[in-house]
Amino acid sequence: MIDWLSEPFVLGFMQRALIASVIVGVVCAVIGCYVILRSMAFLGDALAHAILPGVAVAYLVGVNLLAGALVAGLLVAFGISFVSRAGTIKEDTAIGIFFAAALALGVVLISTMNTYAVDLTHILFGNVLGVTRTDLWISGGLALAVLVVIGLLYKQLLVVSFDPILGRTLGLNTYVLRTGLFLMLAVTIVVSLRTVGVALVAAMLITPPATAYLLTRRLPSMMAVSALVGVVSAVAGLYVSYYLNVASGGAMVLVATGIFLVAFLVAPARGVLWRSHRARVAKAG
């Protein structure tokens, strides 16, 4: 058993994959709590796709792909926040416009490349085995920065997410905080690019927090449980990927979804089985 568990990590690229997976599992799961509580799931998915042109440009000019993704993600996060602030169109419409335009630009740029199919697949679905030492340092640093900011702004983000009117009467700038959250989300997606890819990162942002929501009653414990689910999914997904020789990003998301379904059925108080049991007891009583 121990051998079975440790065998993959004799290899250097698997060690790097493990570290990258843990980073992604934690940071996505923590910021994802705000994504689901503020109903920003569509935004998360859109931001992820919108970094595609940044990756493409970085590839074309030969700089680190994460750097290109970061620039594109921050630009789109700013753009959505600015356009929706103007108030003339709704936020989800603004998201739809920016996201589709950026995705289209990305596809156009990538289609000019010779190795179109392979690279696009890696960007869309991740290639955790190709994580380099530099990637690890960049994504580790960014993830740490996001977690520190979320920790420092805990009260502010809690108040503006739960009761923006109170936030404003207490002197918070809700626009700045919201934009800050968008930017951190963009950074998180960039961190996850290599591991799960832009098409699947939304699942790592949403599924572990949704699972944690079913199991907890307060935001700090929701974040902790979410991070745990995120890490377990990422690491277990990596094992599945290694032993069954399947795509790692997809395996991680499927493990996370499996954990969610179990929680959805059996979670105390909020699970389906629990609720139907309570309904039966109430009926019998």
Added chain:
Amino acid sequence: MTDLLELRNVSVFYGGRPALDSVNLHIPHGAQVAVVGPNGAGKSTLFKAMMGLAPLRTGEILIHGRPPSEYRDPVAYVPQREEVDWRFPVTVFDVVAMGRYGRGRWLKRLSVADRDGIHRSLERLNISDLAQRPIGELSGGQQQRVFLARALAQKPHVLLLDEPFTGVDISTREATLELLSSLKARSVTVLVSTHDLDLASGRFDQVVLLNRCLISAGSPDEVFTEKHLQAAFGGQMVVVNGKAIVVDQCCGAHGPVGGVDGCRCETCNWARGAREDEP
């Protein structure tokens, strides 16, 4: 009594239309004021303006003769129940603790004094035993008390309650009124928006009757004249047995009361009852 709150020629516009038009208002220190008017009369806008959330086109708002920005927590607001996300993972204690956050305290931990203040607010509303419960598990009345406790924890100069008597059970209604009485003893100034004209005339010192402009403000007897009510509610008001009944103040699901049969909202029931009482 000295003026606590003063509105001088306050106008607020939304998209070129006035939501509040040249409102002048003096609220004495410690007064309990009911704000009444038809739907869309600017009751919520008035509250937003007082909280500094609606930009003033003209005029100014003063607290103790000075701009609200000179005070910490000048105004506390109790939102309508529908405005709150009850599925948010916070406990009763967490929500009340938010009342102690604010300018300059965002990065500090709650002090012992903060915790005492939170617990006192919980006790005042008789919900200490619910402190660790998630807000989604509470009854409607308990939920309202949580937000009242939070407003108390803010130690505001002015307390704004948006429709606190809509859709709550009798015990919460009584608890809310009781709290208002005890706040009176502590000279906290309270403004309450309500659709319940009976309650406004029976339980409040002052009434502010709005319909974008200020129709009338003063004691209930001064304000609730047929002329003023006609001006505020127009054809939407009927007088039954000498009592004014506003016929459009419904659940919002339909037009005038009686427009849809079988509506069981509070006002429809009330109007129906009053109609049946007629000889």
